[in-house]
Amino acid sequence: MTAFTYRQGDLACEQVPLREIVGQLGSPVYVYSLDEIERRYGAYAAAFPDALICYAYKANSSLALCTWLRTLGAGADVVSGGELRVAQAAGVPGGLTVFNGNGKSDAEIAAAIEGGVLSINADAVEELPRLAAVAERLGRRAPVTIRINPGVDPHTHRHIATGVTSSQFGVALAQAEAAYAHLAEFPGLDPVGVHSHIGSQITELGPFVETVDRLADLARRLMRQGFPLRLLDIGGGLGIDYHRWENTDPPTTQPLTPTDLAGALLPRVADLGLRLALEPGRSLVAPAGVLVGQVLHLKHGADTTRVVLDTGMNALIRPSLYEAYHAVSPLKAGTPSLTADVVGPNCESSDVIGRGRRLPALRSGDYLAVMDAGAYGYPLASNYNSRPRPAEVVVRGDRWWTVRPAETWEGLLQGQVGVMEGMGN
Numbered sequence: 001m002t003a004f005t006y007r008q009g010d011l012a013c014e015q016v017p018l019r020e021i022v023g024q025l026g027s028p029v030y031v032y033s034l035d036e037i038e039r040r041y042g043a044y045a046a047a048f049p050d051a052l053i054c055y056a057y058k059a060n061s062s063l064a065l066c067t068w069l070r071t072l073g074a075g076a077d078v079v080s081g082g083e084l085r086v087a088q089a090a091g092v093p094g095g096l097t098v099f100n101g102n103g104k105s106d107a108e109i110a111a112a113i114e115g116g117v118l119s120i121n122a123d124a125v126e127e128l129p130r131l132a133a134v135a136e137r138l139g140r141r142a143p144v145t146i147r148i149n150p151g152v153d154p155h156t157h158r159h160i161a162t163g164v165t166s167s168q169f170g171v172a173l174a175q176a177e178a179a180y181a182h183l184a185e186f187p188g189l190d191p192v193g194v195h196s197h198i199g200s201q202i203t204e205l206g207p208f209v210e211t212v213d214r215l216a217d218l219a220r221r222l223m224r225q226g227f228p229l230r231l232l233d234i235g236g237g238l239g240i241d242y243h244r245w246e247n248t249d250p251p252t253t254q255p256l257t258p259t260d261l262a263g264a265l266l267p268r269v270a271d272l273g274l275r276l277a278l279e280p281g282r283s284l285v286a287p288a289g290v291l292v293g294q295v296l297h298l299k300h301g302a303d304t305t306r307v308v309l310d311t312g313m314n315a316l317i318r319p320s321l322y323e324a325y326h327a328v329s330p331l332k333a334g335t336p337s338l339t340a341d342v343v344g345p346n347c348e349s350s351d352v353i354g355r356g357r358r359l360p361a362l363r364s365g366d367y368l369a370v371m372d373a374g375a376y377g378y379p380l381a382s383n384y385n386s387r388p389r390p391a392e393v394v395v396r397g398d399r400w401w402t403v404r405p406a407e408t409w410e411g412l413l414q415g416q417v418g419v420m421e422g423m424g425n
């Protein structure tokens with residue numbers, strides 16, 4: 001079951017043809033399926049009925065999606081004061097919010113404490129004195145979990161592997177007990193649990209199992225030492241199959257499901273008596289979104305044909321940043337007759353959305369959808385080349401509405417001061 005299918009030759013999100021949306025709003029535009037998010041959240045909730053599912057806001061912190069996930073029951077994993085503010089605006093109680101991140105300002109720490117978050121996940125022992133100082137200033141105790149780097153290779157792209165020993169995130173497992181002993185020296189810090197997040201787009205069970213075993217062992221040791229832990233936060237990282245649109249036979253690797261994850265992990269932590277928390281991002285929202293762009297023209301080079309779109313790395317940087325694969329689908333179905341690179345309009349040679357794609361004959365004015373763009377798409381979008389960010393639209397059944405308008409050329413100038421005006425002050 002997928003939210004994006006061809007209906008009478010038109011690529012549709014649920015029951016809405018995408019051409020209807022671009023017909024009214026123009027392009028580029030991000031379109032998200034609320035049903036797809038609901039199905040995906042439902043799979044987590046069914047597999048982990050007693051766990052706290054804290055949606056990782058970094059995947060997509062658009063208020064509409066965060067509000068929808070809150071309505072479905074999700075908590076929040078936030079990494080900045082801004083994301084915390086979105087979680088609060090989405091109605092997520094502090095008690096269902098974990099505050100992650102490897103560099104928190106005093107203002108962010110204060111906002112987390114005042115917001116009553118379930119846990120502030122410290123990335124380093126060097127953070128502890130500042131957490132304690134802010135807590136003391138506020139006259140509160142800060143709930144703190146230490147992020148552990150378990151030294152597990154998640155077999156994913158090096159830029160999104162965070163649990164390997166060389167990663168910049170977390171406290172090495174070998175130093176974990178010393179870190180908790182240091183934590184206990186601060187009366188203003190309340191040790192809540194243990195945490196790991198080993199990376200993103202993980203498609204094998206092994207790294208999750210290894211991590212959870214190491215984390216559970218650590219939690220047992222700490223509890224034996226008297227730490228009153230309540231939480232085992234195992235992070236996010238479940239991958240999706242970005243290649244599933246290729247109709248290969250046999251199919252490309254099946255992605256892991258939350259059920260697979262629960263089957264492997266829950267028995268290993270059942271004896272601990274800790275509340276389990278997960279922080280899924282990509283696996284909840286990536287397949288729920290597409291980025292639709294318009295074909296400006298086809299450029300027939302000496303050895304390659306390029307389809308030049310009106311959007312690229314400014315709206316979706318994953319292919320340029322991580323060499324990430326995104327399928328590209330025409331809004332109008334057609335028999336593939338063209339092999340082309342699909343490129344964006346930005347002045348960067350890395351602005352390539354996909355190489356060697358099989359597409360139907362295309363003309364200027366046609367539209368293409370970049371699939372699986374719901375995670376790490378809009379939140380990483382920029383104004384590079386002074387391009388406005390696209391609009392965001394959500395679809396539910398046969399209805400759709402804009403949840404964030406496109407930025408405008410005029411809007412890009414807002415708040416800026418020309419240098420001569422500044423000199424006049």
Ligand SMILES: Cc1ncc(COP(=O)(O)O)c(C=O)c1O
Binds near residue numbers: 056199235237280281
């Ligand atoms: C601490 C933390 N938790 C959760 C996530 C979400 O990961 P994913 O989107 O792969 O589920 C991330 C992403 O990198 C993260 O850094």
